[in-house]
Amino acid sequence: MTLTDNTPTRTAETSAPILDVLAERWSPRSFDQTAEVSETALTSALEAARWSASASNTQPWKFIVGRRGTPTFDLINENLMGFNQVWTPNASVLIVNIAEVVDEDGKPRRWGTYDLGQAVANLTVQAHADGLHVHQMGGIEVEGLRAAFDLGERWEPVTVTALGVVAPADRLADEKTRAREVAPRVRKPLAEIVATA
Numbered sequence: 001m002t003l004t005d006n007t008p009t010r011t012a013e014t015s016a017p018i019l020d021v022l023a024e025r026w027s028p029r030s031f032d033q034t035a036e037v038s039e040t041a042l043t044s045a046l047e048a049a050r051w052s053a054s055a056s057n058t059q060p061w062k063f064i065v066g067r068r069g070t071p072t073f074d075l076i077n078e079n080l081m082g083f084n085q086v087w088t089p090n091a092s093v094l095i096v097n098i099a100e101v102v103d104e105d106g107k108p109r110r111w112g113t114y115d116l117g118q119a120v121a122n123l124t125v126q127a128h129a130d131g132l133h134v135h136q137m138g139g140i141e142v143e144g145l146r147a148a149f150d151l152g153e154r155w156e157p158v159t160v161t162a163l164g165v166v167a168p169a170d171r172l173a174d175e176k177t178r179a180r181e182v183a184p185r186v187r188k189p190l191a192e193i194v195a196t197a
């Protein structure tokens with residue numbers, strides 16, 4: 001799967017050159033409700049997450065993957081907040097990103113959520129390179145997901161990822177969501193976030 005001439009793009013204006021895949025990645029809410037993600041592309045995205053770095057190589061993550069049209073997808077979707085549910089049904093895949101926050105001996109895993117975030121970032125970049133788009137969500141029902149997938153206390157659902165094929169913004173029914181889809185992409189200037197001696 002590759003990006004086509006009709007793919008909506010929102011490339012970042014960067015103050016220094018960065019990899020194309022990083023500049024071109026963005027988080028749409030308008031997804032093509034007919035698109036299916038190939039098994040190859042989905043596996044590659046998850047494989048990229050698997051090969052992420054983690055503290056002491058603990059790999060404190062798990063992913064629950066549901067394709068649109070399956071009970072797993074519906075269960076994940078039911079446990080998103082309402083402002084996400086207005087656009088998530090058209091995603092091809094929903095993934096619950098879960099961190100191991102307490103180890104087998106009951107000790108807190110200090111970097112569990114950090115490592116999970118890095119793994120999801122890897123997944124995102126791989127998916128984008130394969131012509132897909134990703135939208136991460138923190139607006140989730142943590143306890144609902146924990147109960148729905150019987151995760152126990154050591155494992156914490158941190159975010160849900162929507163994965164699919166981007167569609168034009170005007171396909172979004174919700175007006176507020178449509179406006180957000182085309183709003184300028186902004187970042188703090190480098191000088192504000194970097195201290196150099």
Ligand SMILES: Cc1cc2nc3c(=O)[nH]c(=O)nc-3n(C[C@H](O)[C@H](O)[C@H](O)COP(=O)(O)O)c2cc1C
Nearest residue numbers: 025026027028029084135136137138139140159185
């Ligand atoms: C941890 C995390 C939680 C987020 N939660 C939500 C969310 O619940 N709903 C949503 O629409 N977007 C959510 N986003 C997407 C961000 O709003 C988006 O990444 C940010 O505005 C930057 O836009 P860009 O990804 O297009 O560069 C989340 C992103 C991250 C990384």
